[in-house]
Amino acid sequence: MPALAPQRILIAGATSAIAEAIARRFVAQSAGGAALRFLLAGRNEARLEAVAADLRVRGAAEVLCFGIDFQDLDRHQALLDQARSAWGGVDLILVAWGSLPDQAAAERDPELARRAWGENATASLAFLGRAAALLDEQGHGQLAVISSVAGDRGRRGNYLYGAAKAAVSTYLQGLRARLHPKGIAVTDLRPGPVDTPMTAHLRKGPLFCSAERAGRLAHAAILRRRDIAYIPGYWRLIMTVIRLLPEGLFKRLNLSA
Numbered sequence: 467m468p469a470l471a472p473q474r475i476l477i478a479g480a481t482s483a484i485a486e487a488i489a490r491r492f493v494a495q496s497a498g499g500a501a502l503r504f505l506l507a508g509r510n511e512a513r514l515e516a517v518a519a520d521l522r523v524r525g526a527a528e529v530l531c532f533g534i535d536f537q538d539l540d541r542h543q544a545l546l547d548q549a550r551s552a553w554g555g556v557d558l559i560l561v562a563w564g565s566l567p568d569q570a571a572a573e574r575d576p577e578l579a580r581r582a583w584g585e586n587a588t589a590s591l592a593f594l595g596r597a598a599a600l601l602d603e604q605g606h607g608q609l610a611v612i613s614s615v616a617g618d619r620g621r622r623g624n625y626l627y628g629a630a631k632a633a634v635s636t637y638l639q640g641l642r643a644r645l646h647p648k649g650i651a652v653t654d655l656r657p658g659p660v661d662t663p664m665t666a667h668l669r670k671g672p673l674f675c676s677a678e679r680a681g682r683l684a685h686a687a688i689l690r691r692r693d694i695a696y697i698p699g700y701w702r703l704i705m706t707v708i709r710l711l712p713e714g715l716f717k718r719l720n721l722s723a
């Protein structure tokens with residue numbers, strides 16, 4: 467039996483521009499959002515409230531907020547417990563927080579590197595383990611996680627970030643195989659460069675896409691319960707070619723994306 471569209475949605479990192487676009491798309495695509503319930507989690511509580519107010523105005527049935535810095539691993543379970551106690555269960559857990567470290571600075575400053583790894587890898591894996599346990603226990607649902615094309619192959623400008631995203635994607639592969647027999651979907655969303663606050667300092671090339679477009683494509687991939695979704699889809703082809711390049715050639719190329 468095909469799974470119903472998610473109606474109880476926990477967003478971890480809900481102040482992300484891409485996550486916000488996904489949430490808006492959910493509301494727009496579900497008859498004004500009348501049946502949709504959101505639990506929005508993030509560390510900037512004023513911004514979280516603004517995102518919540520916007521979703522309410524658009525018609526979401528219920529929007530709850532939960533203040534959390536995801537580096538505080540001890541708080542993860544309280545967030546998941548909140549979803550369970552508010553709704554009895556959750557249909558979709560979307561994991562969206564992340565940060566793009568300055569590669570060169572992180573090489574000079576191990577504390578910066580540790581924090582960037584902690585935020586993008588350690589905290590993500592810790593949260594995913596607990597989120598998977600909740601879905602496993604309730605026996606249904608979906609996990610969708612924003613990883614990145616940067617995890618597909620280490621490139622000279624962002625390999626700390628890329629290594630963290632590769633860790634997340636590999637972890638998701640294992641989770642997917644573990645949860646598949648229960649009918650729980652694990653969707654690895656892999657955007658190319660997206661124009662959001664995270665990339666505000668970067669020069670925008672032709673391969674950049676808007677947060678709205680990324681959100682629309684991610685929403686469609688979640689509804690189709692895809693395993694891996696490149697966003698936009700042409701990144702699947704680009705990354706297939708990039709992964710196939712022999713290392714001897716690859717190390718001579720200066721690929722920026």
Ligand SMILES: NC(=O)c1ccc[n+]([C@@H]2O[C@H](COP(=O)([O-])OP(=O)(O)OC[C@H]3O[C@@H](n4cnc5c(N)ncnc54)[C@H](OP(=O)(O)O)[C@@H]3O)[C@@H](O)[C@H]2O)c1
Pocket residue numbers: 479480481482483484485508509510513534535536537562563564565566585612613614615656657658659660661662663664665
């Ligand atoms: N933009 C791109 O080109 C691109 C490409 C591929 C993948 N991604 C991934 O997409 C996801 C969303 O990023 P975005 O592009 O939408 O950028 P964004 O708008 O800057 O969102 C990143 C969000 O992560 C939150 N965050 C970071 N560390 C956190 C922590 N420790 N605890 C709680 N929240 C934390 C930030 O909160 P604050 O506002 O409080 O800082 C911010 O809301 C990230 O995982 C990113 O790696 C982005």
